[in-house]
Amino acid sequence: QTPIERKPEWIKTRAKMGPEYSKMQNLVKSEGLHTVCQEAGCPNIYECWEDREATFLIGGDQCTRRCDFCQIDTGKPEALDRDEPRRVGESVVTMDLNYATITGVARDDLEDGGAWLYAETVRQIHAQTADRAEGRTKVELLAPDFNAVPEQLAEVFSSRPEVFAHNVETVPRIFKRIRPGFRYERSLKVITEARDFGLVTKSNLILGMGETREEVSEALKQLHDAGCELVTITQYLRPSVRHHPVERWVKPQEFVELKDEAEQIGFSGVMSGPLVRSSYRAGRLYQMAIEK
Ligand code: SF4
Numbered sequence: 377q378t379p380i381e382r383k384p385e386w387i388k389t390r391a392k393m394g395p396e397y398s399k400m401q402n403l404v405k406s407e408g409l410h411t412v413c414q415e416a417g418c419p420n421i422y423e424c425w426e427d428r429e430a431t432f433l434i435g436g437d438q439c440t441r442r443c444d445f446c447q448i449d450t451g452k453p454e455a456l457d458r459d460e461p462r463r464v465g466e467s468v469v470t471m472d473l474n475y476a477t478i479t480g481v482a483r484d485d486l487e488d489g490g491a492w493l494y495a496e497t498v499r500q501i502h503a504q505t506a507d508r509a510e511g512r513t514k515v516e517l518l519a520p521d522f523n524a525v526p527e528q529l530a531e532v533f534s535s536r537p538e539v540f541a542h543n544v545e546t547v548p549r550i551f552k553r554i555r556p557g558f559r560y561e562r563s564l565k566v567i568t569e570a571r572d573f574g575l576v577t578k579s580n581l582i583l584g585m586g587e588t589r590e591e592v593s594e595a596l597k598q599l600h601d602a603g604c605e606l607v608t609i610t611q612y613l614r615p616s617v618r619h620h621p622v623e624r625w626v627k628p629q630e631f632v633e634l635k636d637e638a639e640q641i642g643f644s645g646v647m648s649g650p651l652v653r654s655s656y657r658a659g660r661l662y663q664m665a666i667e668k
């Protein structure tokens with residue numbers, strides 16, 4: 377390990393287990409459920425699960441695109457599993473979630489780019505939790521760009537997730553190298569389309585992949601201009617040596633400054649920090665958007 381690869385002391389989990397977390401943990405184990413929170417070893421699991429919030433991955437474990445920060449394998453996905461949306465809905469019911477984030481791989485192999493799969497998962501969660509005492513489970517859809525194909529976006533948007541998130545992840549100058557399957561401008565366009573449809577929109581920037589501080593400010597402004605309402609700002613952690621190296625460790629103080637800056641720019645809600653993930657305390661961030 378070179379010194380730059382060594383994690384600074386502020387990248388540490390504070391392990392505090394609460395009663396809701398323990399209940400969820402037992403359920404997930406006894407029912408054999410799969411969550412990103414556990415499978416990615418997310419450091420925020422005690423906090424998010426205590427609020428009954430969790431993240432699920434759909435579409436399989438092979439992605440048709442290859443992003444240089446992402447630990448999901450690139451390859452030929454399995455055939456579409458049409459029962460997956462129902463099962464995810466069932467998991468949400470079992471875990472009695474207040475807020476579920478649904479994310480997944482890009483399915484460029486499918487004729488509809490996976491639009492039905494994403495939309496149906498939102499519909500299933502809403503339908504299966506319609507009678508829930510505390511109100512139906514809110515869904516944040518963290519989706520790929522569907523190549524900005526209007527029919528595919530229309531299908532996804534009309535499932536009406538409480539939040540439509542699409543992450544640009546990095547700044548324009550290095551975007552092509554980091555996300556060869558995406559286009560920065562196209563991603564902004566998808567966010568604008570979601571906003572115009574009437575959805576609460578959200579995006580994420582991962583810092584530490586070679587961007588400059590000025591470029592981060594510029595990207596925040598561009599996101600806001602594109603109609604993005606909520607933003608998360610996070611630190612890049614390298615999944616393996618085959619992935620993009622960590623270029624810098626952003627200090628906690630800089631994350632605080634960026635939060636202030638993003639609020640100044642006009643975002644309704646911002647989560648910014650070394651351990652923040654795009655689904656971190658997502659329910660609370662959504663609340664900020666609707667209260668504004
Ligand atoms: Fe990972 Fe999404 Fe990129 Fe696929 S499209 S490699 S899942 S970030």
Ligand code: SF4
Pocket residue numbers: 412413414418419420421422424425429430431477653654655656657
């Ligand atoms: Fe799960 Fe996301 Fe929270 Fe991590 S940040 S525990 S993945 S909901």
